[in-house]
Amino acid sequence: MEADIFLYHKEEDTLDVESFQGEKRKVIQPASLKDPKLEKLKEALGDWINRTLRADHIVVQSLEEDLYDGLVLHHLLSRLGGVHLSVDEIALTSTAQIHKLEVVLEELDKRLGLQDGSGIKWDVKLIHSKDLLATLHLLVAMVRCFQPDVDLPPNVKVEVVVVEVSKSGIKSDVQTEVLTEESRDADSASLGNTEREDPIEQLLKLDAHKVNTVKKAILHFVNQNMANVGLQVSDMDKQFADGVILLLLIGQLEGFFIPLFDFNLTPVNHSEMVHNVTLALDLLNDSGLQISNVAPQDIVSQDIAATMKVLYLLFKKHKAKCERTSREK
Structure with missing residues (x-):
């Protein structure tokens, strides 16, 4: 041997x-x-x-x-x-x-x-x-x-x-x-998976009014930051699907400008939307936010769970800073 x-x-x-x-x-x-x-x-x-x-x-x-x-x-x-x-x-x-x-x-x-x-x-x-x-x-x-x-x-x-x-x-x-x-x-694994489950996935299993309360809080946070570029979000389910508002929001929160030639400002087809959302997720990963179990196609297809996961992570990271800014104003 x-x-x-x-x-x-x-x-x-x-x-x-x-x-x-x-x-x-x-x-x-x-x-x-x-x-x-x-x-x-x-x-x-x-x-x-x-x-x-x-x-x-x-x-x-x-x-x-x-x-x-x-x-x-x-x-x-x-x-x-x-x-x-x-x-x-x-x-x-x-x-x-x-x-x-x-x-x-x-x-x-x-x-x-x-x-x-x-x-x-x-x-x-x-x-x-x-x-x-x-x-x-x-x-x-x-x-x-x-x-x-x-x-x-x-x-x-x-x-x-x-x-x-x-x-x-x-x-x-x-x-x-x-x-x-x-x-x-099986039982222990099921319990462990529940404990490790994404907070948004847990949220979406709650009563509709609780889900709407959180969606409103995130939407308010989004509009607080999008006001600087003159945009307003009213439909979280649809308005992030093409990646444009998501990219602008990331730029506002992270404090950098995304060159217009890097993405499609007025995407006209599925491929251009996927390109925008892919760029947005890459930027988030580069900034240290690890987005797990979310593919660009999920956002483009208006998967509300995927969209809320991304927005929730941004909300969680920047909420305190935005609140301080509001108080100073």
């Missing part, structure tokens, strides 16, 4: 036995690397990173190859935790990369509540050596801490070989490593 394991990793150039003599190292079994559940987890984590770092123009294509130098982890920590560290933006040498990882991982471990060292399944050496298992454990922990509403595939497990190299030889043992927790039973 041991010979096969080391032959495989020698061919893939991913394991240097001498580099961890005297240590224990967990190595994912080749069969587990092809597990569809693991592939889905890697894809979900990659998509999450790319959505989070879109404004930084960072694109991750391989978790194994793109996180080892600390750049991506540094930006994730800055975006998600609001932490700005005094480290070089780009570390070119191995020494500089290791130093950067030491600083970033020390702060990350604090944010994850693991500063005492217990429960940590990654370290600088493992991340820098492009250890996939350690990288996955770290990213899953970050999602659970910073954005627990992000859906990761449940019940992802891999078979690993625990290898210990010493002067007397090599010892190994096959174990199962849990990357994401098992799904709850």
